[in-house]
Amino acid sequence: MVSNGTKATHPHAVTELCEEGGRLYANALRTGRVSRADVESVPCLLEFALLHPDPDDANWMLPVPPSVALAQRLNPLEHEITERRRMSIELADAFEPFMALSAQQVAPAHSITVLEGLDRINTALDLATSQCQSEVLTVQPSRGQRPENRLIEGLERDRTLIERGVRIRTLYQHVARYSPERLAYMEQFADGKVEYRTIDELVERLIICDETVAFIPVRDDRQVALELRHPGLVGYLVKVFEFMWSRAVPLSAGAPYETAPDGITDIQHSIAKLLVEGHVDEAIARRLGMNVRTCRAHIAKLATVLGSGSRAQLGFLIAQSGILDQGKPATEGDGPP
Numbered sequence: 001m002v003s004n005g006t007k008a009t010h011p012h013a014v015t016e017l018c019e020e021g022g023r024l025y026a027n028a029l030r031t032g033r034v035s036r037a038d039v040e041s042v043p044c045l046l047e048f049a050l051l052h053p054d055p056d057d058a059n060w061m062l063p064v065p066p067s068v069a070l071a072q073r074l075n076p077l078e079h080e081i082t083e084r085r086r087m088s089i090e091l092a093d094a095f096e097p098f099m100a101l102s103a104q105q106v107a108p109a110h111s112i113t114v115l116e117g118l119d120r121i122n123t124a125l126d127l128a129t130s131q132c133q134s135e136v137l138t139v140q141p142s143r144g145q146r147p148e149n150r151l152i153e154g155l156e157r158d159r160t161l162i163e164r165g166v167r168i169r170t171l172y173q174h175v176a177r178y179s180p181e182r183l184a185y186m187e188q189f190a191d192g193k194v195e196y197r198t199i200d201e202l203v204e205r206l207i208i209c210d211e212t213v214a215f216i217p218v219r220d221d222r223q224v225a226l227e228l229r230h231p232g233l234v235g236y237l238v239k240v241f242e243f244m245w246s247r248a249v250p251l252s253a254g255a256p257y258e259t260a261p262d263g264i265t266d267i268q269h270s271i272a273k274l275l276v277e278g279h280v281d282e283a284i285a286r287r288l289g290m291n292v293r294t295c296r297a298h299i300a301k302l303a304t305v306l307g308s309g310s311r312a313q314l315g316f317l318i319a320q321s322g323i324l325d326q327g328k329p330a331t332e333g334d335g336p337p
Helices: 004-009 019-031 066-101 118-131 148-163 174-178 180-187 231-247 266-276 281-288 292-306 311-321
Strands: 051-053 060-063 112-116 135-140 167-173 194-199 206-209 213-217 224-228
Touching: 019 060, 066 112, 066 224, 066 231, 066 266, 112 118, 118 148, 118 206, 118 213, 118 224, 135 231, 148 167, 167 174, 167 231, 174 180, 174 194, 194 231, 206 231, 213 231, 224 231, 266 281, 266 292, 266 311, 281 292, 292 311
Parallel strands: 135 167, 167 194
Antiparallel strands: 051 060, 112 224, 135 206, 206 213, 213 224
């Protein structure tokens, strides 16, 4: 709650950014700072964490880059999507034995099937795609180079679908834009029936056929998968896919943004974003689809460019530099930094 005295000069809820607050924040971004006295009558700037104290002069406040402030508010939503998807897998596994015992099943029999071994998984995928009539949705996170035989299998499966008039929409991480084998694969299907988009981070692999059957992995080695035919679970996963699809960048649009003139590459922008969010090297590498050694080399280059002498200072310098202002970053491949 704000006091009555504050309301007199700031007549709105503190969760709203007023016109005066917007004006002061824009001015702070242009000039690099704003006086603390000017901020006292506009508490929404602090509520939105758009300013922080100047470490060199207590009478001034410094602007937080808008991309950093926005990320702080969007991250909980992204984490919620991830946790809900993981929860759906856990719930499906927990309730599957009881569904078989229920005398009043609403869902069809075998609505959740555990597939063990690549042969059984591929057989189930082949059957589902052969029966697909309208659309296939796929999520393909980067996990190093894909074996040639797996690429050939995917190529043949997709070609068969397209020849039947089935639409395909696939989500990759931005790293796929810099993978020659992945680009060569996508170039095989250049017509309007196939759409590719990329996004910074993807949780796990997902395949949905006609919004009636979905496949998700159970283990990291992908030797066990779930085949889901329960309408509620499949419908939920379709909504998760559409949420990610709406945030992704079409492959035809080119790179999500150009390399900055300050010498910081797009992969380093992505790493900078995750560093500011507090992730460790291993987590950053896993989320961006690269190995830890390459990730650390990019972090070292980033520290050199910004003149950082420590990891703690690097996060502060990233926030102060404004390099995240370009918006949501892209990633390069797992090549040399």
